[in-house]
Amino acid sequence: MTLHFLDYSILILYFGFVLGIGWFLRKSVSSSSDFLTSGHSLPLWITSLAFLAANMGALEMIGMCGSGAKYGMMTSHFYWVGAVPAMLFVGVFMMPFYYGSRARSVPEYLKLRFDEKTRGFNAITFAVMTIFSSGISMYALGILLQAIFGWSFTFSVLVSAGIVLAYTYLGGLSSAIYNEVLQFFLIVAGFSPLAILAVQKAGGWGGVSSKLKPVMTESWKHLGSPADNPMGVEVIGLVMGLGFVLSFGYWCTNYLVVQRAMAARNMTDARNTPIVGSFPKMFIPFIVIVPGIAAVAIASMNIGYALPLKNGGPDYDKVLFSLMEQFYPSGMLGVGLTALIASFMSGMAGNVTAFNTVWTYDIYQSYIRKDAPDSHYLWMGRMATVFGTGLSIGAAYMAQSFNNMMDFLQLIFGFVNAPLFATFLLGMFWKRATANGAFTGLVTGTGAAALTYGLTLAEGKGGWLGVVHTFPSSMAQNFWVAINAFVVCFLLTIIISLAGKAKPDAELAGLVYGVTPHQAETAVWWRRPAVLAVISGILCVALNFLFF
């Protein structure tokens, strides 16, 4: 495929704006707090869109479109069962403690609530996870640009990583957040036409449904048994594994997203950040999943389009691009390509800015150099941005041994976020939970995740300790890795806590539900988190029924 001069112009125009925003925002950085946490200064509409965009990496665009083609409408569970309920939960119930405790990061909350070792464990595992996530995003972009445009893997990765590094180095978190919002608009604008054109070509949604098996366009009806659907999962694995453990684990405890809400100006805005973000989030499946489903329908029409192939089978990771090739002319192709690169950059910037804060505050300031002047931590934040980017490039090569990137990422979340969600549930809502209980639960839960993966097999993955069970798909395996990690962490934290002595109530005020004085919400009724959450919840349930 040949790119027109106009396509390159759009790409360069976008890069210019992204760097320009970083350049303008450099003046507003004068302390480590400005650089790493935006100094609690950003308006709600910006934090809520950044909350979404930080998660909309290249993986979201390429992986979800591929999953749409592979698993059909069931992929929407990642949004309607997973993300949206979790975003409402974190906004209504958990944000008062994150924001109210004045902790600068999620690991720091764990230090205030439990102790130093729990914070240290979480900070280190989180830092490793952000590097992996960023590396996977980079890998996705690298292979895509290499395969489609013939750009070398190294060139694609270095140019994109260099731009992310430049604007996050200059303007810190504010710059990353501003650019995430610009990227969000570009991603939506760049991919909505593709969804509309693809569905229209297949004869509307009715045409898509008539050309495919019902399992491709219905999200709930085929969950009785793993054999009934291409995802290989049943309703309990899905609702518990994906819905409850993985999604709540990700959206409620992952500092990458929570950091965006903590940059808000006040408590009401911080709580509303994920709730307001849930409204656009529930409609994202229509631009990322539906095109993948429509692609399968169009491929069955014999009009010159076929699903891309790899090793004799469909290459789902290239479905999105094959559609762009069919529907986007020069010009619009530049917009789509720029949106794809933007999605990569927003995912990477999110990881890098979360990494540099956790590294600087929770690892460097806690264990390496405690009492340095603030200017030193500002410098270290910038250095962490540089070496975090470098490590991500290294991680990109490790992602190559897994053929479905989404499965790989879910696996990492199973190891890190699933047990952490149990720790937070007990830490925030049960004052009896102790530091030793939390730490033991967290370490053992993560161990249980590794053990489950090591003893089970799915699509040739896992089973390095022996095979006691074989899952029909790696997706099902990941869900059960997460469930086991959560349950082990939850039970062990309770047992060890009951055997120890809890902190006195006075030390837990502002950190735990029940011993924190209730603060009346002063915002007008239509801006109250509970009201907005109920409206969002009703809409989300309606979407589930619409595509039942």
Added chain:
Amino acid sequence: MLDLRKPAGLFFLILGVLLAGFGAAGAAKAPLLEMNLNLYFGVFSILFGGVFLWLSRKA
């Protein structure tokens, strides 16, 4: 701090002018496309960017 609506508005405005201009000169083709997508998207982008700039002026 910088008002994000200004750079965002300006970006979409310039993007829209580029695409609409290119589209107005003739419909670029893609295998399954049956409309002048650049022109339509360009006009939408100009409006979108214009609204953002207008909102930022009001503030």
